[in-house]
Amino acid sequence: MWRYHFQTALKSLRRNPWLTSIVIATIGLGIGVCMTTLTVYYLSSRDPIPAKSDRIVAVRLHNWPVGESPTGGDDPPFELTYRDAQGLVEQGFAKHQAAGYNTDLVIHPEDEKQRPYLTEGRLTTPEFFPMFDVDFAYGAPWTKEQERDRRMVAVLSSEANDKIFGGENSVGRQVRADDSSFTVVGVLKPWKPLPRFYDVNAGAWEETEEVFIPLSLSPVLEARKGDGNTSCFAEADGDTWQAFLDSECVWVQFWAELTSPADLDQYQSMVEGYVASQRDLGRFPRTENVVLVQDVMTYLRDFGVVDDDARVLLGLAFLFLAVCLVNVVGLLLDKFLLNPGELAVRRALGARRKTLLAQRLVEVAILGLGGAALGLAFALAGLQLLRTMNVEEEVSHLDPKLMLVAVGLSVGSALLAGLYPAWRGSRIPPARYLRT
């Protein structure tokens, strides 16, 4: 029977090609606008590390004086001082922990024909890699001993290894960055978490850094922070790099991996213990709201990776879809009640109301599929337009999962809009509309 409904629906749609086109265009427009904003919202707010995001936590410590905060409110800053980040790594309260920041590096490729190029690097601690499930193509992270001993070692991203060594196994080879030479100990497989959650301050949609080197080298290399904010409430005690590292300026990210999300309270207590020990040194003047431990998604939400405007826009887009659907209801009422004679004949010949209802809903579902196809085309155009307006490509491309959502949303919306007209059509009194 469904096949018959399908054939009947196609005939009915062909009977009024203009009306059919207008209905499809209306649904398509609503879906297109919705999918454009939904795509940006979805890609902006997706979980970058779903297997672990509930047990990987960012630590925020409020070392600022009472009444002051770089966040605008009274919450602790999103980043730590270098000394606290290093201090928490040394404490090792969690299963894994890593501190780090990004820096600008000039890479000098081995091949002298290639010109040096500027790229981003990251100073971090070795547990960064296992904590964030970063896979290695060759080699492994540097060891804790190498970190402690400030060895000149590096891990290259897959892209950097392709550029510098043509994709070969470069473990053991030297790579020159700025004025230093590093021994390659590992090469990553392609890795690009989106958003780049571990350093949203430097840009949530930026590329993954190309070169990773030990954080302990920071005092030696005097590697300045590349992108992102550095917030200070007081001048450093001197002009040297070491003075800056010892200052109360916040600029280093710190992440920890707990064994289970249930360990969060216990971990928070340990961090509070660390803060208490620092108070003995005359730091951390506040007594309340000093320690905030947040899982990945909470941290990203708090940071505003997806800002409120995006939510408002999403709401407006769905409102627009609703307006389109109201129009579709009117158009479908016209369409289904335009030719009651055929319905009356079918009823006279034995069609039940629910049979006609099903037939009309199949027709509406086909309209929904048409609307989905057109809506996806509109969405592609809309996303293209956003890219010309400097919206990041990472959050403005059509995701395959969202394409399925578009089809479901379109067919679902069409069915919702078509339910009442189809129901009305199925309930026409046959005797009134039979031509005698």
Place this chain on the structure above:
Amino acid sequence: MLEMQSVSKIYRTHLVETHAVRDLTLTVEDGEFVAVSGPSGSGKTTFLNIAGLLEAFEEGSYRLDGVDVSGIDDDTASRIRNEKIGFIFQSFNLIPDLDVFDNVDVPLRYRGLGARERRERITATLERVGLASRANHYPSQLSGGQQQRVAIARALAGDPRILLADEPTGNLDSLMARQVLDLIQDINEAGTTVIMVTHDPELARRAHRTIHVLDGRVTNLDAWVAREAMVAQAADS
């Protein structure tokens, strides 16, 4: 086959109440060919709609093929229409974007018959009405007489117990009308009960009997004519 007892149907608006059928009592035997005549607005079509379960009625009782169909639900009415009743309308009521084959197929689809059985039935009924060669034609490509024969094929394909025809020759010229009427008569002679609404006394004469509907009631025509004559005479004098 059909047994109506004191059936009444009233159309109501907020201003007026119209008795389309009033206290109508009628029995039609299995295999009978009954013509229903009466002036326009007398309630003939409403009677046929009630007989065909296309309209409900307020009062009375109605048994069709031994089954009490008074107050049945819509699904049951649809099933009975599909299995037991064939309709022929003055305006044919074919679906314009279905070809002849698919038009005849419509009631069989709703009965849920398999493809093979449907094809066999459609082919047989189209041959019976002389339109086997036109199976792929659309209604607009056929003459009025041919369209009406398609409608008859559609009514017959389901092998109905009763055929309800509302002015089946009203839109046809006399030659085509005769052909269609011959076909209806053949169908009746093959055992199908036929109730045919008609204005035309010549067509009505083909039926086994004629009933006259006036003001929604089955009326004894002779008595009515005599009474009308008396009224006219009284008015003249």
